[in-house]
Amino acid sequence: MKTVYVDNNATTRVAPQVLEAMLPYFSEYYGNPSSMHSFGGDVAAKIKAARSAVADLIGAAPEEIIFTSCGTESDSTAIRAAIDSNPHKRHIITTRVEHPAVKNLCEHLAKKGYRLTKVPVDCDGRLDTDFLLKNLTDDTAVVSVMWANNESGVIFPIEEISQTVKERNITFHTDAVQAAGKIPINVGRTGVDLLSLSGHKIHAPKGIGVLYVRKGTKFSPFLIGGHQESGRRGGTENVPAIIGLGKACELAADHIEEENTRVKALRDKLENELIKRVPHVTVNGDRGCRLPNTTSLGFEYIEGEAILLMMDALGICASSGSACTSGSLEPSHVLRAMGVPFTSVHGSIRFSLSIYNTEEEIDFIIENLPPIIARLRQLSPFWQDFIKKQPAAGP
Ligand SMILES: Cc1ncc(COP(=O)(O)O)c(C=O)c1O
Numbered sequence: 001m002k003t004v005y006v007d008n009n010a011t012t013r014v015a016p017q018v019l020e021a022m023l024p025y026f027s028e029y030y031g032n033p034s035s036m037h038s039f040g041g042d043v044a045a046k047i048k049a050a051r052s053a054v055a056d057l058i059g060a061a062p063e064e065i066i067f068t069s070c071g072t073e074s075d076s077t078a079i080r081a082a083i084d085s086n087p088h089k090r091h092i093i094t095t096r097v098e099h100p101a102v103k104n105l106c107e108h109l110a111k112k113g114y115r116l117t118k119v120p121v122d123c124d125g126r127l128d129t130d131f132l133l134k135n136l137t138d139d140t141a142v143v144s145v146m147w148a149n150n151e152s153g154v155i156f157p158i159e160e161i162s163q164t165v166k167e168r169n170i171t172f173h174t175d176a177v178q179a180a181g182k183i184p185i186n187v188g189r190t191g192v193d194l195l196s197l198s199g200h201k202i203h204a205p206k207g208i209g210v211l212y213v214r215k216g217t218k219f220s221p222f223l224i225g226g227h228q229e230s231g232r233r234g235g236t237e238n239v240p241a242i243i244g245l246g247k248a249c250e251l252a253a254d255h256i257e258e259e260n261t262r263v264k265a266l267r268d269k270l271e272n273e274l275i276k277r278v279p280h281v282t283v284n285g286d287r288g289c290r291l292p293n294t295t296s297l298g299f300e301y302i303e304g305e306a307i308l309l310m311m312d313a314l315g316i317c318a319s320s321g322s323a324c325t326s327g328s329l330e331p332s333h334v335l336r337a338m339g340v341p342f343t344s345v346h347g348s349i350r351f352s353l354s355i356y357n358t359e360e361e362i363d364f365i366i367e368n369l370p371p372i373i374a375r376l377r378q379l380s381p382f383w384q385d386f387i388k389k390q391p392a393a394g395p
Pocket of ligand 1 (some may be wrong): 099150200
């Protein structure tokens, strides 16, 4: 059975070119980049090149890039560095729809005594920027707002809000884990001080992340140890993964056009055809301002988990929320923050495409999903009840 993988916001396939670039660093060039000998020094030179490739993808300078172990570490380091560098400030602003990497850390800090403000979103997942700006105070240590949401795909106006936050002399962090490689990012056009990336969302391996720290931003390391990463993150570098990430960033820059044309067209076809063929489907998120690869669809009156299982039996891999919220029967906090009604929140499925998806795969989903939905609705007491309440058709 062929796998149709449309769960790329959860993780992506390592690009063949990335794997090829990495392999020699396991067996041939295994030196420690901190060593004095040239066997290690040669590896340090390759890390330098990878750092430049990462910096180029987001319009940063190489010395503003710190390699970490994942997006979660980058988020944690950023927010903790911001509050540690402003010890007299006790207020944190974030949004109601952040990934658990930011959400749970902020909630943890709130339990430790920080005042936490969570900015709401509207029914299309758009950020209430006025609410955010009105809540900035002289006590605000950090504002952390994701660039694009992992579930709805909705893109937030980071360039605009970060500039205003910066004018108030408040540290601005953005989790750009889902935005990177899918939409252009240029930190130079923003007031962003700290930005997180994750390798495994852009066809690099798992276990590598990046924290961008704007030159001049007050910073304190999370992992205290050796002098690696200019003393900003201790620990011997994950060399193969760093080399792979550098390659992945080069490829992402080359593919951004394709993401926004071919991949977007496939996403739109999937969405439009499913809406046409299946009654009572809603799109979760602002269709005009979303990542080009993502659609979250609410199939009313049925359970997302049942849809996922039946799709899985056909080799189709999607998600009923972020990878972290699936596995729990609680509806996703993102969809709840958007006020998605009970009748569709439970039946919401996220499809997230990549450049490796083909039209044939999308057609396979379009053909096979509508009968699955029809079958599940026949079994659903909520659907049966809904149908019974519909006025009878006229003569
Ligand atoms: C928006 C967002 N932030 C952070 C993360 C965490 O990244 P990692 O898995 O590299 O820790 C994810 C992963 O799903 C994500 O989607």
